[in-house]
Amino acid sequence: MKLSSKALLALAISSITATAFAESASQEFVPTTLAGTSAQSEAKGFIEDFSLGGTTRNWYSHESKYRGGTFEYKKNGVTRTDRNRTNWVQGTIINGSSGFTQGTVGVKTELAVYNALVLDRNKRDIKGGSNRTLADSDGDAVGQWSKLGLANVQFRVSNTTLTAGRQNFSSGIVDTIGNRALPSSFEGVSFNSEEFSNLSFQGGVFDRVSPRTEQSLSKFRTEYGNGAETDKVSTLGLNYQPLKSLKVSVFGANVKDFWNQYYFGATHELGDAQQLALTTGFNYYKTVDEGKKEMGKIDNDTFSLSLGLAHQAHSLTFSYQQVNGNEYFDYLHETNGIYLANSLTSDFNGPNEKSFQIAYGINMAEYGVPGLKFNAYSARGWDIDGTHYTGNNGRAKFAYDGIQKQDGEKHQEYGVGASYAIQSGALKATTVRATYVEHRGSEFQSDGSIKEFRLVTTIPFNIL
Template identity: 85%
Template sequence: MKLSSKALLALAISSITATAYADTQSQDFVPTTLAGTSAQSEAKGFIDGQSLGGTTRNWFSSEKKFRGQRFTYEKHGQARTDANRTNWVQGTILNYSSGFTQGTVGVATEVAAYNAVVLDRSKRDIKGGSNRTLADSDGDAVGQWSKLGLANVKFRVSNTTLTAGRQNFSSGIVDTIGNRALPSSFEGVSFNSEEFSNLSFQGGIFDRVSPRTEQSLSKFRSEYGNGQETDKVKTLGFNYQPFKSLKTSVFAANVEDFWNQYYFGATHELGDAQTLALTTGLNYYKTTDTGSKKMGNIDNDTYSLSLGLTHQAHSLTFSYQEVNGDEYFDYLHETNGIYLANSLTSDFNSPNEKSFQVAYAINMAEYGVPGLKFNVYSARGWGIDGTHYNGTAYGEAGASRSDLRLMDGEKHQEYGVGTSYAIQSGPLKATTIRGTYVTHRASAQQADGNIKEFRLVTTIPFNIL
């Protein structure tokens, strides 16, 4: 990884700040030992350990394109355009989890039914739905639909669990994404091993994804590519905490005939938030083509470096991100496999792009209102250059606004403000209400365009058993 001069400067600032304030966050080394207890030895049994509950989420989004840009939809067989798009969906998850049977090898199961009710069914409003509202081939909203979001069997020995079937999985490369009314999930086999005190291992082989806004399973494809599909995703990695103040994560993945991708992440904490705490974060991805190269030639190094300062209720974060490669930093669609600091409404991941973000947040618990938070941020990306791209995965020359070869010195900027509140007690305890407003402005060939969006999301958890 080649760090730019700005990234090196941020690291230097981090070092200087570390020496300027008292080291109240322990920097002690954490020895690796066997886990003190066995989760399987404490199994309650298939029935005694069962639970039934879930969440219901009201998800509303209102978008508006500007500077002459428009959404396209069909009405009476004719293409029409409009600057506005609205999506409003109620998503509900009913999740049943059994306990593990007792004995050396425990067996359990997890089943979750997902249901969506579309509250705004106007064809003109939803504009074909995309990954927000499920629509049929004519662009009409599917008013109500359900599916099995999770359906798996688990086997556990000591602190190691093998899961087979439709499931959630979380790593820096393959990660369930839950930013719509319903989340995604993956079909395959995975394991999670926590046999050591500060070291855990994860891995999985997946061949299908259950998308956020689709009823059926789909093959994996890339977020930014031209629709090419892959039959298999394999991933393996570990999480390691060598010091009380330092957490690291290393993962690798093979996406068949797409790419090999490697991820390293580290977070270091220093100081005391009552005076001044410093959090430094590094995320790095290396991506290279493999197999039949359905996504073309890829040789991409992308990283982000963040520096966060916290004083009591207030936090201020600076994040620098850089893409080194003539193609997008790409990741799997219907996953959250992008842990970069500047992945916002825009991912700031275009070829050779550099970006910088400043974010401020305040936690009102310090002022007597626990659960209430506010945040604001500004991010800017520049230096986008795709003129040296020689593949076909991201559009033919002149075919679309997102064709990389048309991007020469493109730039863009994003502003956002948000507030959230989590109810602290009573029958609606843990219910969260989140409102955000984002504006994104872009030069002519930057792919994300000019758009404003307001979202209001209310999530209510519930327990039955």
């Protein structure tokens, strides 16, 4: 189904306009005032507010390539191929966090140890190292390993916190990603300021990333590039709620010698899900090359628009996404810095690509089973065209190799999932999620044809 961006935008505007009068209260302007309380004034003390806890996650995945696709691995020095790959890892996080000291300037520390225990160590199963299982240079699994995932000091004045060290950070451009047994984290300095009632500011400068499946820190590189590295990422932005029903985010980032990237996101909500609710989401990225242009020439505008309807237990979402640029819409590896609606198993981010998704969800709490949810989706991408790409900047090894072959490429993906969160008892908040995804791409589409079943169980725990 090839829907134009203009048609979807018109649908979003008309839907909002049609319901706005019935939801006049939610359209009230929210004045920006100073925060009513100071978080630092309520500090309990460095030891008094100390906590120790964490999570343990059992992460299992089985993938099968088809239509000629294979994984590679080495056995006795010989490269072998196989259609299947299995990864099974137990990831555990133990996090100790002090409280803030009392006084005008509060001080706090946070330390988290990450541990991975590989449950499937068969070389043929894991197919060498990946961002799923850590392996050595011979392709053998590192059976058990640990590292400091978080290690930072925080300083707080009023409602503004400065964090230095290894930390989590969340924005539309630089965001911790947690879709494996262990999450990523970043090394640097950041701040978060919430001095106003409906307006907050965030920023940071980072020089290293702690990857999901690596013991050491790494320089930053991109998700779709071919190895170029940088040791400085700077970002700054704000979150603002001008209406009770509207939230917006604006961020910019400089990735040294790669690009300058700008992000705008907005979410608008109308109605009551017990009757009918409409949620409109818009995400936009502008990326332009910077400095030494290690990723080549880049001039990329990418956006997504989603319309979600909810009625009691049911939700139905339509999402359109479009890339305007002769290169991939790219983002930093080991981050979740892609808030586009159609970022699924495939990111649907090929050069000049258009894509459309339909998703359905049902919350069984409405039928007496709280915590149980099901979802299904189908997405298609088309008009992928990299034939006009000329942005290698004389550095072929850092260019988007093979992109020039993509001429009218297309692909499709569908998935189904079920999740359950335990509501009470000793295992309260434990979640179990099972998903099955199938992706099929044309000859030169970058994601290929693959099926994956994933089963993930996450158990939180408190020690102190």
